[in-house]
Amino acid sequence: MKKLFPLLATVLLLLMAFTTKAQNGFSALIQSGPADATKLINAYGEPLFKGIGTGLNSGWYSTAKTKKTLHFDLRISASGAFVPASDKTFNVTQIGLSNNVRPANASQVIAPTIGGDKNTTGPLLNIYDDQGQKVGSFNTPSGKLPLIPAPQIQLTIGLVVNTDLTIRGVPNINLGSDNGSISYIGFGLRHDIMQDIVGKTADKLIPFDLALAFGYSHLHMNIPMTVNPDAGAQPKDAQQSTDFSNQHIGATFNNFMIQAIISKKILFFTPFLAVGYNNTTTSFGAFGNFPVTTGETFTGTATYTTYANPVNINENSVDGFRADVGFQLTPGFFRIFVSGSIAQYKSVNAGIGFGF
Numbered sequence: 001m002k003k004l005f006p007l008l009a010t011v012l013l014l015l016m017a018f019t020t021k022a023q024n025g026f027s028a029l030i031q032s033g034p035a036d037a038t039k040l041i042n043a044y045g046e047p048l049f050k051g052i053g054t055g056l057n058s059g060w061y062s063t064a065k066t067k068k069t070l071h072f073d074l075r076i077s078a079s080g081a082f083v084p085a086s087d088k089t090f091n092v093t094q095i096g097l098s099n100n101v102r103p104a105n106a107s108q109v110i111a112p113t114i115g116g117d118k119n120t121t122g123p124l125l126n127i128y129d130d131q132g133q134k135v136g137s138f139n140t141p142s143g144k145l146p147l148i149p150a151p152q153i154q155l156t157i158g159l160v161v162n163t164d165l166t167i168r169g170v171p172n173i174n175l176g177s178d179n180g181s182i183s184y185i186g187f188g189l190r191h192d193i194m195q196d197i198v199g200k201t202a203d204k205l206i207p208f209d210l211a212l213a214f215g216y217s218h219l220h221m222n223i224p225m226t227v228n229p230d231a232g233a234q235p236k237d238a239q240q241s242t243d244f245s246n247q248h249i250g251a252t253f254n255n256f257m258i259q260a261i262i263s264k265k266i267l268f269f270t271p272f273l274a275v276g277y278n279n280t281t282t283s284f285g286a287f288g289n290f291p292v293t294t295g296e297t298f299t300g301t302a303t304y305t306t307y308a309n310p311v312n313i314n315e316n317s318v319d320g321f322r323a324d325v326g327f328q329l330t331p332g333f334f335r336i337f338v339s340g341s342i343a344q345y346k347s348v349n350a351g352i353g354f355g356f
Contacts, residue, residue, distance in 0.1 A: 025114050025141045026249060030227050030290050032127060032138070034310035036101045037286070042313050043090040044140065045284065047083040047115030049253075050345055051148025053280025053318035055079035056186075056217050057257040059152050059349040060166060062328040062337045063270045064209035064261040066192045067158030067355075073335055074155050077351020081148040083115030084345065092123060092140065100128050104137060116143030129295045135302060136230060136293045152351070154186075162192035168217055180224050180248065186217025186255070207264065213274075214258040223249040229291040233302040236294060240306040247288035255280045257322070271327045278343060280318035286311035318344055 029040040058079040067073070093109045103109050104124040111122035122140025129135050154168040168186035190213040194206055225247040235242060259276030291304040326339025326349070335353040340346070 025144050026286070027225050027227050028138055028141050030225075030286060030310065031136065031230075031292055032097075032101045032125065033292050033294070034307050036097050038311045038313060039095045039097060040092075040101075040140065041284075041286075041311055042315070043092075043095045044111070044113050045313075046090075046317075047087045047113050047345075048145065048148060049280070049282040049284065049315065049317040050087070051081035051083065051115070051145075051347075052150055052219070052253050053255055053278070053282070054081040054322075054341070054343055054345040054347050055148060055150025055349075056152070056219060056253060056255045057215070057278040057280065057318070057322070057343075058150070058324070058341055058347055059337070059339065059351065060154075060188050060215040060257065061190055061211075061213050061259075061261055061272075061274070062263075062326055062339060063265070063272050064190075064192065064211035064263040065265065065270070066162050066190055066211060067156060067164040069158045069160055071356055072155060072157040073353050073355025075335060075337065075351050075353030075355075076151070076153050077337060077349055077353075078149060078151045079347050079349040081150070081345040081347040083113070083146055083148065088113055088116040088143065088146075092125065100130070101125050102128070111140040112143040114141075114144050115146055115148065118143045118146075127293065133296070135295055148345075152349075156190075156355075162195040164190050166190070166215065168215075178224065180222045182219070182221050184217065184219045186215060188213060188215030190261070209261075209263050209265075211261045212259070213261055214256070217253075217255045219251075219253040219255070221249070221251045223251070225249060225286065225288070227290050229304045230293050230302055233291070233293055233304045234297070236303045236305050240291075240304065241289045241308075242306070244289050244291065247286070247290060249285070250287050251282070251284045253280055253282055253317075255318075259322075259324070268330045269327060270330065272325070272339075274324040276322060277320065278318055278322045279316070282313065282315050282317045284311070284313040285309065320344060 059077045108123040127136040156166040158164045166188040170184040172183040174181045257278040259274040261274040263272035294305045322343035324341045329336040338350045
């Protein structure tokens, strides 16, 4: 167990780096106003939503062989989903922005997503009020995460009738005032169907193991944000809130997968293949009070409107077929797991653990 603690610390550091990058990427887009910010954040963040879903549906099982009653294994692993070239950029003129947000240069309209090039800044967008007066401008952010991480910590324990239960989880962890908090819970079941078909002699008659498995998990993240009024800007009127201390991103990911798994143990080496279906629904929002420059006074002073909870995205990010291939090594009570998957996003998963 002591050997797993450094890995757990590494997982938490990975999450802290991830939340900081996400915060920096989304903050710049809020200033375009609620409707346009929602469209920009959805386009910019789409690889994140798909990548997290792909990763959290990975690494559940690495063999079709179920645990004997009360036998267990505990593992820590991490998945990385690769953002394909088609999702590394988006065209700002093709996401339905209003006439209040327009490219400053009509020939520069391709912006990196969060999974795009970290050395490329997006196009300059001008912001106009309802009278067509320019009131501000901003560049869409550069890419942040070409590989979308998703760590897992899980315990599998044998039940009865060739069935075992897997529990995944990270209790609500506060990563500090600059990084927010994160919590994760999930459960899965795996059942050896060869025993149902052939009976207790399956191990002798059939040269492989075959199982059906499913898993469900729920991830929640709370990430602080800091979006202040533009320099020198004043409230539009006395009704505009000037308290921006409650700004944060709230995101939840509900993930489901079902698979058929086939494997064959050769001494302490077990290759496996799994095929099935996975799904992720995403809820992502910017909550709190956010100042957005929307006009100016007759003397030329910029004025802002305060919007509460300006961004609310609900979508089905992952929905379709996936296939996983990999192996596990089991020298004694030690476990090593490696696999790769093909789905909407390709991904890899690797980890270690112990059990019997």
